[in-house]
Amino acid sequence: MRLFAGVVPPGGVVAELAREVERLRDLPGAENLRWTGRAGWHFTLAFYGEVPDELVPELERRLHRAAHRHPPFDLRLSGGGRFARAVVWVGADGEPEAMRRLADSAEAGARRAGVSMAEHRRYTPHLTVARARRPHQSLRPYADALAGFESSPWTVDELLLIRSYLPKGGVEKEQPRYEAVGRWKLGT
Template identity: 65%
Template sequence: MRMRLFAAVLPPPRAAEELAEVLGGLRDLPGATGLRWTGRAGWHFTLAFMGEVDDGLLPELRERLGRAAHRTPAFPLRLRGGGHFGRRALWVGADGEAATMRLLAERSLAAARRTGITVDAHRPYTPHLTVARAREDTDLRPYAEALRSFESLSWQVDRLCLVRSNLPVRGVRGEQPRYETVESWPLPDPG
């Protein structure tokens, strides 16, 4: 059996509430009804996307991700600003100890590779949380501009999560991916 997996950092409920409030205002902008807005349950910072992973690899993957978490100190983070990838994806960025988040992403990728999982070619890690997708080419600049001044309260990232992604059922209008945390590991206190 196979599962679609990724390593991630999840925002806490308080930061998600702040983001939901800001996005509520964006949904009133012209053209917003043409976007597919992601829900709170889908908000995450992907560190390493692994794709379809065979169940037999899970024990070793869990062990390696646990070691990656154990070697990475907890760090402060906040949701901040926004941007877009082309004309199809709108995102909110992160502010805080970006270097530590990049390190956790690199260690998560290395854990997957050493387990034997083929991961995408390495490119510079850009922490982002996708908040909307466009079905067709859309000018997302007004939305990114509206997010520019957004800044949530800071929190301490203290867990690395392994998340399973269940893709939406094809042909079911409004269906969104469903995510479940398979396991999580604490990051040590930096003090």
């Protein structure tokens, strides 16, 4: 199954972000972006890809241990940016270093469980809100418009193991679907 470890903002914060994204969708050229849906807004801590069923129990045990080693931490959505000409994202503020450490533990736990991980890159907390449909579209106006955005703070108190279901194709505006298959409280 296709899995990743993640953090999901609470409903009130998602509603705040939805209002900001609606504002972005009024910018010129917004119709040329593929906007992610509210149900899919999350911070990916570690992407595992296709994980063989026989490795999932050990991965769950490792994530359970990782969650217990990290205390809850405060976070809020803040500002935004872009990755090249491909992705528009919202950043994190508060205790992003705590989230980086949790991401490192989620990745290390997967390696120990036998999950084949791609090469390690320094974790950059981001929540994707849009993807470019065309390779030469400038995303700078959207990143600039997010510069002053800041959500209400919340306490991140759980680590999730999330299964993703990719769109089957052929259905316009179809979004990936996500299902939490494991949840562990931080620091307990």
